[in-house]
Amino acid sequence: MKMRPDTALFRPLLALCAIALLTLTGCDQHRGASQQEEASSTPGHQDWETIVEVLLHPRCLNCHQLEMPLINEGSPHVPRVERGPDNMGAGTMRCNNCHSNKNNPVTGAPGAPGWVMAPIELNWSQKSSAQICKLLTTPQDNGGRAPTSQLEFVSTSPLVLWGWHPGNSRQPVNIPHDKFIEAMKGWIAAGTPCPPERASN
Ligand code: HEC
Numbered sequence: 740m741k742m743r744p745d746t747a748l749f750r751p752l753l754a755l756c757a758i759a760l761l762t763l764t765g766c767d768q769h770r771g772a773s774q775q776e777e778a779s780s781t782p783g784h785q786d787w788e789t790i791v792e793v794l795l796h797p798r799c800l801n802c803h804q805l806e807m808p809l810i811n812e813g814s815p816h817v818p819r820v821e822r823g824p825d826n827m828g829a830g831t832m833r834c835n836n837c838h839s840n841k842n843n844p845v846t847g848a849p850g851a852p853g854w855v856m857a858p859i860e861l862n863w864s865q866k867s868s869a870q871i872c873k874l875l876t877t878p879q880d881n882g883g884r885a886p887t888s889q890l891e892f893v894s895t896s897p898l899v900l901w902g903w904h905p906g907n908s909r910q911p912v913n914i915p916h917d918k919f920i921e922a923m924k925g926w927i928a929a930g931t932p933c934p935p936e937r938a939s940n
Pocket residue numbers: 793794798799800801802803854855856857858861875881882883884885889892893898899900901902903912
């Protein structure tokens with residue numbers, strides 16, 4: 740009986756606390772959601788997401804490696820071949836011993852004019868989306884191209900176009916080439932925004 744007045748006082752207080760808590764967490768959730776909306780509606784952000792999905796597709800990534808090209812969905816190239824000093828293969832294992840300017844359905848070797856490994860500064864394997872974006876937007880690190888000339892390159896380079904006609908049973912790049920070009924244009928028009936660096940990637 741003695742506790743009653745106290746409890747009576749306490750209840751509305753508890754209720755107030757609960758409301759305050761709900762409002763706070765509610766606000767927090769709201770803030771989280773609007774931050775996300777902000778990120779995905781930033782002009783050029785979705786375009787970059789499309790671009791990086793293409794760049795990281797095995798048809799592209801297999802040549803944009805550190806020391807050795809990969810095949811199929813990212814397996815080692817058999818026989819073993821290395822970049823070599825001129826990106827065209829080490830020793831007698833020269834790329835053009837086996838790769839010509841078109842796919843060879845008999846040997847299974849893919850081909851396009853100028854079939855060599857991507858230069859070492861364009862190795863984007865093991866890199867995060869943010870790091871690849873930074874690389875492409877920093878000409879002094881990527882070998883000299885600014886995004887506008889990258890746009891021209893990916894519109895016309897036979898090595899890039901090969902990704903949509905890879906021959907044999909290889910899967911072509913899953914995003915249509917014209918969507919990729921549209922995304923490049925949108926990203927450039929938006930000032931080539933990059934996603935933020937995160938400790939986890
Ligand atoms: C056979 C190997 C090979 C394949 C496959 C390949 N690339 Fe490349 N890539 C290269 C080489 C070599 C260069 C450099 C060419 C040059 O500078 O003239 C390059 C350059 C680039 C560049 C220019 C970057 C810069 O800053 O200069 C982009 C962008 C690019 N490739 C995207 C792609 C995309 C997208 C695909 C897949 C659709 C692809 N590549 C597939 C070898 C390849």
